[in-house]
Amino acid sequence: MSRGAISAGAVAALVLVAGCKAVAVDTEGGPSDDGKPRSTATPSRTPTEASPRTPARSPAQTPTRTPAHDPAPHTPAPAPKPGKTLMEQGDDGKRVRELQARLRQIAWFGGNPTGTYGPVTAAAVKGFQAKRGLAVTGVTDTVTWSRLLGMTREPTRSELYAGGGMPPAKPDKRCLTGRVLCIAKSSRTLTWMIDGRAVSTMDVRFGSQYTPTREGTFSVYWKSRHHVSTLYDTPMPYAMFFSGGQAVHFSADFAARGYAGGSHGCVNVRDEKKIASLFAQVRKGDRVVIYK
Structure with missing residues (x-):
């Protein structure tokens, strides 16, 4: 083939490279039978019956999803409010003693009632309040007092003065x-x-049920500073005998144990x-003179 002769395939290639507008060619890369380029337009795709397209739903047709239940945020219960203050630290007197005795009945106060509202009493009140869902202040208010009254009974005289310190009873006329x-x-x-005038008063403890302290009018017939019991082999310092082997004397056991124990008929003094x-x-x- 001469240098001037160019094949039809080469011409088509030059047209594709040099032309500004691309010309579509057939799958064989050559012109059509009539010398004109073949159209290679790709027919539009028609959905087949095997894979139909799902029509888009209109907003009105789209189902609304019900959201999961969203509980309201937790609101803490309001703090309990205390009532009117009745007793607090620094107070003292009969009512404080009753408070302590009542708390002692339900095991919130471990000591003996003293009649003084101190830190121990405040701590006992706080414990009682916390257990019952009351305002924990350590102060005895009307709400706390009402709840305590409903859970306890009126303390006896012995409960109020379990540790001693009971006011003396009215003197018997024989004492005047x-x-x-x-x-x-x-x-x-x-x-x-x-001569009817009280010089001093002290706590005492008496005999037990089976060895009671005798009642009546007696007189001191013997004093023994360092006495030791010959029956029980126990010390009886400052003994002042008034009836048989019964005497008024100091008791170390009474000083240590309080009213948890008892004597064998003597009148024990702990101070x-x-x-x-x-x-x-x-x-x-x-x-x-010993009387009820």
Whole structure:
């Protein structure tokens, strides 16, 4: 083939490269039979019955999804409000003693009632309040007091003064003249009286059910500073005998255990200084009056 002769395929190639407008060619890369380029337009795709297109839903046809239940945010319960203040730290008196005795009945107050509202009492009140869902303040308000009254009973005199300190009972008329050891079982007190005047008062403890302290009017017939019981082999310091083997004396057991124990009929005193002073003043022949 001469240099001037160019094949039809080459011409078509030059047209594709040099032309500004692309010309479609057939699948064979050559012109059609009539010399004109063949059309290679791709027919539009028609969906087949095997894979029909799902028509788009209109907004009205689109189902609305119900959202999952969204609970309202948790609102904490309001804090309990305290009532009117009745008793608080620094107070003292009979009502405080009753508070302590009532708390002691339900095991919130471990000690003996003292009548003084201190940190121990405040802590006991706080514990009681927290257990019942009340305002935890340590202050006895009207709400706390009402709840406590509903859970307890009125304390007895012995419960109110479980640790001692009970006010002395009214003196028996036999105690109003002369020199008398005036001993009241109801108040668990011994009052040293001279001509109707109270000189000193102290807590005492009596005999048990099976060895009771005798009641009546007696007189001191023997004093023994360092006495030791020959029956029970126990010390009886500052002993002042008034009836057989029964005497008024200091008791270390009473000082240590309080009213948890009892004597064998004697009148026990737990304050050693007070009984020492009393022992120095009492004379043989002074009367001893023991009454309910």
